[in-house]
């Protein structure tokens with residue numbers, strides 16, 4: 520092999536390695552849209568992540584979906600949906616901290632809130648919405664009247680830390696998966712529809728003032 524060709528290949532190889540180091544483990548490539556939407560979640564067992572992806576799909580795939588540990592640049596987004604997973608009846612503390620630390624950047628951009636819980640495998644309903652959305656997430660985000668939804672999620676013991684796994688074993692808990700894609704898609708549509716209502720009402724208000 521000629522020295523020049525060898526060097527060229529070597530440089531390309533280094534470039535590829537550098538890129539691989541910067542690669543994201545999971546990146547949803549959203550459909551082109553004039554609007555800048557993001558879903559932000561925190562997860563242990565992955566159901567809050569899957570719910571986020573399916574919510575975006577319900578909106579026509581226009582939102583990019585991030586684990587908050589990726590620390591996305593919030594200035595890029597105009598519309599944000601936040602999802603938190605539940606442990607011991609609380610929204611994950613990292614999500615709460617993240618909301619507090621990014622209050623300024625999130626202000627006026629929150630369009631939807633969701634939580635994912637186990638609820639002893641009973642369907643989550645209005646009581647869980649009040650507990651996890653109205654009395655926690657909505658208050659942390661300082662919003663009211665944005666669509667909110669609680670989904671049933673899952674437990675995958677292989678993803679839990681040793682201490683938690685031990686507790687789960689003592690409680691004789693087994694793996695389960697109750698997250699339903701259809702519910703997440705419908706919630707994505709509900710969020711988009713709420714935005715349309717907002718736009719219609721704003722236009723009507725302006726017309727009335729003229």
Ligand SMILES: Cc1cc2nc3c(=O)[nH]c(=O)nc-3n(C[C@H](O)[C@H](O)[C@H](O)COP(=O)(O)O)c2cc1C
Nearest residue numbers: 562563564565566567604607608636637638672673
């Ligand atoms: C240690 C532990 C505590 C939990 N506590 C609750 C709880 O108090 N209430 C509840 O409804 N679900 C509880 N769950 C179930 C989780 O909310 C459920 O697994 C959910 O899917 C987690 O979201 P994730 O898949 O995004 O991590 C708990 C799960 C674990 C592992």
